[in-house]
Amino acid sequence: MALFKKNKEMETESLSAEQILEKYDRESTYRRNLGKWAWVVTFIGVYLTLFHLYTGFRGAFASQIQGPIHLGTALGLIFLLYPAKKGLHRKQKGVPWYDVILAFTALFVGYYNVIFYEELVTERIIFGYNTLDVIVASLGVLLVLEAARRSVGLPIVIVASIAILYAMFGNFIPTKLFAHRGFSWETVVTDLYLTTKGIYSTPIQVSSTFIFLFLLFGVILIKTGVGQFFNDLAFALTGRFTGGQAKAAVVASLMQGMVSGSSVANTVGSGSFTIPMMKKAGYRPEFAAATEASASTGGQIMPPIMGAAAFIMAMYTETPYSFVMLAAIIPALLYFSGVFLGVHFESKKLGIVGVSSSELPSIKQLLLKRGYLILPLIVIFYTLLSGRTPMRAALIAIFVSFVVGLFQRETRLTPMKLLKAFEEGARTALPVIAACGSAGIIVGVIVQTGLGARIANGVIALGSGMVITTLFFTMIASLILGMGLPTTANYIVTASMAAPALVLGLDVPVLAAHMFVFYFGIVADITPPVSLAAYAGAGLARANPFKTGLTAFKLATAAYIIPYIFVIHPELILIDAQPLSLIISVITALLGMVGISSSMIGYFARQTVKWERFALFVGGMSLIIPNVYISVAGLLILVSVYFVQSKRPKDERKDTGVTAMG
Template identity: 75%
Template sequence: MKWFFTKRKNDNDEQMMDDENLSTEEILEKTDEILEKYDRESTYRRNLGKFTWVVLTIAVLLTLFHLYTGYRGSFEARIQGPIHLGTALCLIFLLYPAKKGLQRKQKGVPWYDVVLAAISLCVGYYNVFFYEALVTERIVFGYTTPDYIVATFGILLVLEATRRCVGLPIVIVAGVAILYALYGNLIPTKLFSHRGFSWNTLASDLYLTTKGIYSTPIQVSSTFIFLFLLFGVILIRTKIGQFFNDLAYALTGRFTGGQAKAAVVSSALQGMVSGSSVANTVGSGAFTIPMMRKAGYTPEFAAATEASSSTGGQIMPPIMGAAAFIMASYTNIPYSQIMIAAIIPALLYFLGVYLAVHYESKKLGIIGVSKNLLPSLRDLMIKQGYLLLPIFVIFYALAIGRTPMRAALLAIFIAFLVSLIKKETRLSLWGIIKTLEEGARVALPVIAACAAAGIIVGVVVQTGLGGRIADGIIELGAGSLILTLVFTMVACLILGMGLPTTANYVVTATLAAPALIQGLDVPILAAHMFVFYFGIVADITPPVCLAAYAAAGLAKANPFKTGVTATKQATAAYIIPFFFVINPQMLLIDYEIPFLTISVITAIIGMLGVSTAMVGYFIRRTYIWERLILFAGGLCLISPDIYLGLVGIVAIAAVLFMQSRRPKENIQAPTISLS
């Protein structure tokens, strides 16, 4: 279907039109190239040669194993985890080359990767085959030399597999953690020193017990994270992504800046099933970014809008990022409660980006799309509304108390049934097999990240580093909640520069969250949501902001400027975690409807002030001093103190009144052209 869009003349029109006339195949090829450049998870081999069937068989068996355990119940952690990880490591060495860039150059799988894949299976399944001995004899008589050799190989293979499919930064952090465990006795300062561990003790604890690699992250990954990722794959194959795009345009396309607002709504919807900032950015951005550029937005703004919107997908219920499931295990809070608690912060996040887009559009004079050129919301829901059924099912199943495993399994079954309704979404036998294979493949980076994060967690717990870091943060914050929150935020953003969201959350939940909980009596859910939230926002925070860089690649924009613009768009969103820590009612913790309503309203007004200050437009273009007043007013509304809130509201209202007294600017409206 062809669309009409508003258009403004600029120097990039010729190149822009070239991009927009690409075929679907060329667009997909372009997005693949960008994913491989900015997303390490996408650097897998495309040409496996004779190993194609080997990978297909192993991947399908891994998916079937998780479907079976999802239905019949998981095995004991020391059996479920090693099967999950050992098979995943085998697939990683068969799929991911030793060096980035070889995935398209190499044909087949080199002999050394075949050897590593075979060793991974042997080492991974060692815990399964010798399970009885490891939980009985070894406890009494101690570990044997073969145990230590297997543990050593297991740790090294996890680190190498993680380097290949996740990236080097998390491997460096895990490597530093191991060195700290081995040589912590040499550190002079009492804050960080400990007695030190021998390699045999450390390796056996990290690999042969549930204290390290097979701790909570991999246990959660081996039970329900895998099933939720498979659910997302099935939804994508039912073409729900295109439905979300059409739905977003039907809802917002006719309003001011409708093209950019549709990108925000579409990314929010797709984020519910994606779970990856970069993948969501590239997947939806391939279509939304050219539309925004044609409407008259700069390449940097179009890319930033897509990046900031897609990044928020990981905090959007019902299917949030993988770290949210680990949070449920860490906090002993049911995932259903975490999902419900995230609703208001998620909506406020997207409202903040939406407001930034709205006022930028007002400033530029970008109008929406004529209503008669947009898809009919009524017709869309009648013809394709059934595609939303699996999402409603999973939300309902979790809300009534079903376990995440059962909810995911039920949603997968419903999604499969939904795919049968129309021919274009119906899966053939081969399509089902490829879906099972893809379900395993998309889970590999998450499994590797969870395993590497388990190493870090194991060292932190064994050495007592977590308690020391928490004490240090509390002392640095000098008893001030705001200061402690700021230091914790900075730590999350710095870690987020190199660690994937899952690993970032695991580390900060171990090191930083206890400082908020123990030292400042922050509710456990609020503390963990705080570090989870900023771990995600790190994907659009310069200087390392992979989601923004990926979007810039699609828009042919300056990557760093895109990151800065995305940060400006999401500035209001950076404030939301402070809102719900200072006022836990925002997470629906011990809330009362009247006070919750007031809190949400003040939060919205606060974001309005901050967004207009960053954009430089309210109902008129703002002067510098007006922007300062708007920003300060927005910050005042963070505090639950009623007097500060009133000051903030008065400040924002004063700017509104003063601007309404000024003459209206004459903004040249964009012209309309046919795409």
């Protein structure tokens, strides 16, 4: 088992993993040295978790009670945990007095809606809001923005602030497309904070019911040791084959993606182990980092948990989450197949062989000794598919994870460990809650001003009413927003503005339109020039960040093609799918991934010349399109290129004009 002993290089890389995570993931920049405030943070965090466990079992309160408790408690924790400036989280000892004031102010304004719930939903609607209501609403909006800046980053605050300014001064806009009558500050903030039209709209409602419990499930499941089990199982399954080290990284990230929905966190968590191993095997640092980043980014589209935005998608599209989960399976497998095949062809190109079987763990022994660790995932799949609500499914899965942890002494959750797990679950949810609250501001303004319909009409006009051009402009908008906004907020914004253009203007199925913007919001993490997951991987690999981003873009090319296909042919996401045609479509799409991946890498049966790369790409694209005649033509192209290359001597190296991965 020499393969799994940490060598000097791995130790050096893993030591810097936390610093890299803090650099590229704003969510990780929380205070470590809380001093006397540590017990307060633990108390509030455990309380927040117990509240969600209770409502998961009992059923959620009214949205204007559930949401404010959820958000107000989270805001209090954010101001205690996240400093005003990014670099202070390690320098400061304890919590400054001004953050204590902000924390308790946030708790007060959050619980204000709960305390005065009856008045807010009855008297205030008839007689209007009083001065205290306006003050609290103003503080609430400002505190949500500041909490988001600290825990998520500045871009979402800028977008939300522009939205507020637009709501107030829309009457000064000269163009008829975006102009509206304008609203006063009092009207804007009370609508955003004291009703369910803004901050407490769908994003926070979903966050306060489904998302928190699923994040807690992920935290408890990781404490059972499932992460290391996934790594070991991935190496056992793929390690002996060509490029086994890199293929194991892809498979491990696929499996861990079923639990965690963060691109950067997945990249750093898995990459601190897999990237040094890939470099040692002979891969270039940029390729090793790009492989991990591409595979980790795909975790957000891998059922059952996916990214937090998937739960909001279920609410927006009025689709059961169980169907959203099933609809995502084929696109997710195609995505990972593309990355896996890219790794295979790069390994063949470089002549990197697998690991000796004697150095790999036994699959049989792994499953016998630790196979029970996948039981919570099986349970959550089953409970969701059996028709139970996501809240109840998550609750059952949390309980099963706790029981599974009892099987080994080191993973057994003692009362103190359980309290820490509850605190960690709350802390993990904080950036998602802040992002949902800020996105709620944007949604509220869109509803208040009618901006969504205006932008939808603009997108349709820009695309000249054609599906492909409209999809292209929607993709660009999703990618640009995704470069600054977290996936959840990006999806909420694009679902409110861009998706309606596809649904209302082009008759695209609702789920297909929302899945389209969801995908492109995710792959923004590996799209240059701002590809945070790729940059995080580059930090671990000591690689060039921009070249790593380009390489990740090429490896994950499938992610930029598949959404177009399932919009045009929605059977790939199980809409009106017939079993036989679906099976044929999946098989041809997988063959298409072979052509596209080999084209991107520059290797098929042999190293390719330029015309072969072009032919392979055309053939691959033709196979992905669910049309029998086009697919047959694509297959003939691939077979022809293979036949031509097979006649070429193995040791012959043609000048392709590019290095590995271009």
